[in-house]
Amino acid sequence: MVGERMNKIDRRRPESEADATVNAARLGTRLRLARQTRGMTLKTLATAAHCSESLLSKIENGKASPSLPMLHRLVEVLETNIGWMFEQVDxxxxxxxxxxxxxxxxxxxxxxxxxxxxxxxxxxxxxxxxxxxxxxxxxxxxxxxxxxxxxxxxxxxxxxxxxxxxxxxxxxxxxxxxxxxxxxxxxxxxxxxxxxxxxxxxxxxxxx
CATH class of the missing domain: 2.60.120.10 (Jelly Rolls)
Structure with a gap:
């Protein structure tokens, strides 16, 4: 039974480019909403989260994805959580x-x-x-x-x-x-x- 479960895990289909783009766009939208809700500019958030303003802009526009440490810094500054950033209607x-x-x-x-x-x-x-x-x-x-x-x-x-x-x-x-x-x-x-x-x-x- 354990072997069967492992085989199922190993056969997982990798995330498609289309899925990756959708996820990046969703994250960017949530990030922008959280920033604007708190009245923060791109520069203010970038400075507080120790990242470049240009990279943050790309993330908000779905053209780049943050590393996990950077995402943790962003949600800490924005006083939210990672779960909300990826939350879907379920x-x-x-x-x-x-x-x-x-x-x-x-x-x-x-x-x-x-x-x-x-x-x-x-x-x-x-x-x-x-x-x-x-x-x-x-x-x-x-x-x-x-x-x-x-x-x-x-x-x-x-x-x-x-x-x-x-x-x-x-x-x-x-x-x-x-x-x-x-x-x-x-x-x-x-x-x-x-x-x-x-x-x-x-x-x-x-x-x-």
Whole structure:
């Protein structure tokens, strides 16, 4: 049974260019709305989030995607959360989300520099207290970081080998290993195997 589940994960269709463009446009729209709602200019937000004004403009217009650390800085300054940035209109009563029908997204979708995609287990929506994704990390892929925010992280390695770095300490994990730590601790990870790695990852959404 476990093998069958792993095969299903491995056969996930990569996010198409069209899907990537739609996700980038949605994120850009939400980001612009949050900025304008708070009466902030592009320059003000860029300065506070330690990024260039030109890159921020491209992100708002769906022509670029932020790295995960940059996205965390933006939502902190804007006093919102990452879940809201990707929130879609979903049926609050939905209980089951079928294999093959779950969104597969990348925060770096247009550049594809990190080799990481997130398969949503449950939708980003106000009705859920947790965020849950499967992180798929290609060979030599790594998360840009480290990042830190409010909350708690729990993970289970479904496939492959990863190096998890939490608060400066490295942990080599293989299929079947699990972890838990406070999100306030700086953390990032990378694939140290020769094949794609997958992590079932649950965390409390970062709110500021």
């Amino acid at each position: 049926d609050d009563e939905a209980i089951v989300f079928r294999a093959g029908a779950r969104p597969l997204i990348s925060l770096d979708a247009l550049r594809r520099g990190e080799g990481i995609s997130l398969e949503r287990i449950i939708p980003y929506s106000p009705g859920h207290l947790l965020q849950c994704n499967i992180h798929h990390i290609e060979a030599d892929g790594e998360s840009e970081g480290p990042i830190q925010h409010v909350g708690e992280e729990v993970g289970y390695v479904l496939a492959g080998r990863i190096k998890l770095i939490v608060d400066g300490k490295s942990h080599d994990l293989a299929t079947g290993d699990a972890f838990v730590f406070r999100s306030e601790l700086p953390h990032h990870y990378r694939n140290i195997g020769k094949e794609r790695a997958s992590i079932f990852w649950v965390n409390t959404p970062a709110t500021f």
